[in-house]
Amino acid sequence: MTDIDTLDRKILHQLQQDATLPLEELGNRVGLSRNACWRRVKQLEDAGFLRGRVALLDPEKLDLGLSVFIQIRTNRHDADWLARFASATRAMPEILGVYRMSGDLDYLVRARVADMKAYDRMYQRLIEKIELSDVSASFVMEDIKDTTALPVL
Template identity: 65%
Template sequence: MSTLDDIDRRILKEFQRDAAMALDALGERVGLSRNACWRRVKALEASGVIRARVALLDPAKLGLGLTVFLQIRAARHDAEWLAQFARATRALPEVQGVYRMSGDLDYLIRAQVADMADYDRLYQTLIARVPMGDVSASFVMEEIKHTTELPLTHA
């Protein structure tokens, strides 16, 4: 889907806040019938603009109250190391995001763990699976803003 119109953007805005919203309610909010909303949503899904509909869970209520950012320097800079690193991080359910970075560090990992002991277990698991050049961690003391909503001004 190359161009989104104003109705598509309104649908996406509503869906980013509540993807379980009934089509009737969505139609009322964006000014379309239920069937017209359904067709638009299906087109947005088919084009890949809507990748998935998920439930956002509260980590603290699931016993995962500590967010950690791991700064990684690669042990090597080759395709084999990167493939091993990608496999290892994808296999760890605590790892919520892995990003290849510019600047002083090579990768940034965001993980959700129960506590420091759980972080240490994650750290030990990761370094056992992949040789690392350097690993440092920063722990979130206060979450000031966290959202999954994307701005739609450029869509």
């Protein structure tokens, strides 16, 4: 399965809204029988369009109210440094995303922490593990849009 059709896209859209939908309800929403819907969901999973089903947690209720974007520049661009950087950032649960960037910035890191003190502790742990030449952080003052849903329709 390399291509998906309109019905597959509708299924993916519905699952992004609520992955706990019973197959019968999902089928009703996209215009398929329960069994036909199950077959399509299974094909989408087998083909890798569905990577997993997760619960979205409320960061405020978990005392993770501070969202931060960390801009990183490095003087090192060798494979060994990159492997150590990837290992260090993957091991830190506060770090939610790490992106190698084009342009002036080398890496953009997205993290969630309780407060500034928690950010500083995370930062100190990171620089203990890996050499960085320039680090700056921007703290989110307001989430205007934050979604995991991809535009499939």
